[in-house]
Amino acid sequence: MQNVPLYNRIEKALSQRESSHRLRVIPSFKNAAGNIDLSTNSYLNLQAERSISEEAAKLAEARLHGNLSSRLISEQSGLFTELENEIISWKRCESVLLYNSGYCANLGILQAVCARDTEVFCDRLNHASIYDGIALAGCKLIRYSHCDMADLEKRLSASSAKEKLIVTDTVFSMDGDRAPLADICSLARKYNCMVMVDEAHAVGIFGKEGRGLADETGVSGEIDIIVGTLSKAVAGLGGYFAGSSRLREFFVNFSRSLIYSTSLPQNVLAFDLAAIRHIRKNSGLGEKLLHKAAAFRDCLQKIGFSTLNSSTQIVPCMLGDDNAALDLCRFFHSRKISAPAVRPPTVPDSTARIRFSIHLGIEDDQMDYILNQLAQWKKQNGFLS
Ligand SMILES: Cc1ncc(COP(=O)(O)O)c(C=O)c1O
Known part of the structure; x- marks a missing residue:
């Protein structure tokens, strides 16, 4: 395949991603199991609502x-x-x-x-x-x-x-x-x-x-x-x-x-x-979610992180540097928290972040646990945002 020009370009693109530590991979199901999941877009946690699944099964x-x-x-x-x-x-x-x-x-x-x-x-x-x-x-x-x-x-x-x-x-x-x-x-x-x-x-x-x-x-x-x-x-x-x-x-x-x-x-x-x-x-689900997210955002800011202009359930924790974002993501992972590091090219250069997706499935004690871990990481790394 080495002499096929198209393959050369594919190889080059992948090598560039690898050397800049920006290679995307699909996380395996097994790795994520049992974690507190802050990566999901299921903001209302409806997959856990049995009545919906039962009703869906009837309709299906x-x-x-x-x-x-x-x-x-x-x-x-x-x-x-x-x-x-x-x-x-x-x-x-x-x-x-x-x-x-x-x-x-x-x-x-x-x-x-x-x-x-x-x-x-x-x-x-x-x-x-x-x-x-x-x-x-x-x-x-x-x-x-x-x-x-x-x-x-x-x-x-x-x-x-x-x-x-x-x-x-x-x-x-x-x-x-x-x-x-x-x-x-x-x-x-x-x-x-x-x-x-x-x-x-x-x-x-x-x-x-x-x-x-x-x-x-x-x-x-x-x-x-x-x-x-x-x-x-x-x-x-x-x-x-x-x-x-x-x-x-x-x-x-x-x-x-x-x-x-x-x-x-x-x-x-x-x-x-x-x-x-x-x-x-069930009116009021959105409101409940936004309150939860606002409380989380306030704590993040108190710990010393910028959350940009977030006013919703999506709360960025700004790191700026790609390696800091990756390091924090791994730190969370080792503590059973799934929170993705989002880096360029998905976001502009120098704006790497952890994207916290707050949802109704997160309990208050889990929220405290996540924030404690974050404060600990910051202390260990002397990170200034
Ligand atoms: C703003 C926006 N529009 C559209 C989409 C695509 O939606 P879907 O996942 O249903 O394809 C996404 C998914 O992340 C999104 O964030």
């Missing part, structure tokens, strides 16, 4: 096989419509379209909506799936500084493009801060843009019944495209578009990740449906 009717084709060719389950209707009533929107994941939703929606001449104004810290959708569309990417409305306006006013789209995460997955949605919507009105938001980390937590940050901010009606995922607080799998019926029709016709991929199986739809019903019935 023991049909564990896949959908056997793209949904556009044939639908093997009545739960597609039932789940879409549940989300319509939950989000109080006109229409919903399910995708296989949040990643597929962002990819398929941006690819369909954006033409070559469309200018997409994208927060620098948006999720990779948004960047990938923009790249697939081949449209013009204009990145604005993170949550910086003056910078966004400067770029909008300098644009002569006919078609403009502003796209933002509502809760940022690595910093745990929130997008200024009201300001974004008002700039969109001023400059005649479409608005797309990704509620992946807000669904189930913010807003009435956990509808999301757009609902909490009171701007749902001003947003053209709302994307959500069912893989985080909902603890299932799948992504969705929420918005107008006409846009849904457009995506059914032009969104390639939907058209050309086998759709979700009935058992997954069943879990999603049961979990959403549980969230709607």
Whole structure:
């Protein structure tokens, strides 16, 4: 293989990752078992809720096989419509379209909506799936500084493009801060843009019944495209578009990740449906989670760590240096705590961190244990953040 040029490049890329200690690996299930898990995105811990699993099992009717084709060719389950209707009533929107994941939703929606001449104004810290959708569309990417409305306006006013789209995460997955949605919507009105938001980390937590940050901010009606995922607080799998019926029709016709991929199986739809019903019935879960996260964040700051502008259940513990982040991650691991070190290229250079994902499955005594361990590591290493 040594003489095949493509292999040379693959080898070089892997060697570079290895020598900079940035090689990604998939942690094994065995290693993580029994740990206090601060890496999960299951913020409401719904996988542990027996009533949801029991309800899902009933809805699934023991049909564990896949959908056997793209949904556009044939639908093997009545739960597609039932789940879409549940989300319509939950989000109080006109229409919903399910995708296989949040990643597929962002990819398929941006690819369909954006033409070559469309200018997409994208927060620098948006999720990779948004960047990938923009790249697939081949449209013009204009990145604005993170949550910086003056910078966004400067770029909008300098644009002569006919078609403009502003796209933002509502809760940022690595910093745990929130997008200024009201300001974004008002700039969109001023400059005649479409608005797309990704509620992946807000669904189930913010807003009435956990509808999301757009609902909490009171701007749902001003947003053209709302994307959500069912893989985080909902603890299932799948992504969705929420918005107008006409846009849904457009995506059914032009969104390639939907058209050309086998759709979700009935058992997954069943879990999603049961979990959403549980969230709607048990109001206050999001609020409880945010209180827990705020208390944890306060303690982290008292120990002396920056948590950036986090105001959600995602709490970064800033280390800056890659090696410090790795060292702390290993230290935690040896004490049965799973908390991932997030390093460049996932985050900008010199902003390596531990990403704490606070969830309802963490008990108060576990929280104390984690904070004590963190203080001990800091003392041992004389680390100054
Ligand atoms: C902001 C954001 N959007 C989309 C996704 C992708 O969602 P999914 O895991 O359902 O593919 C993620 C996943 O981490 C995310 O953080």
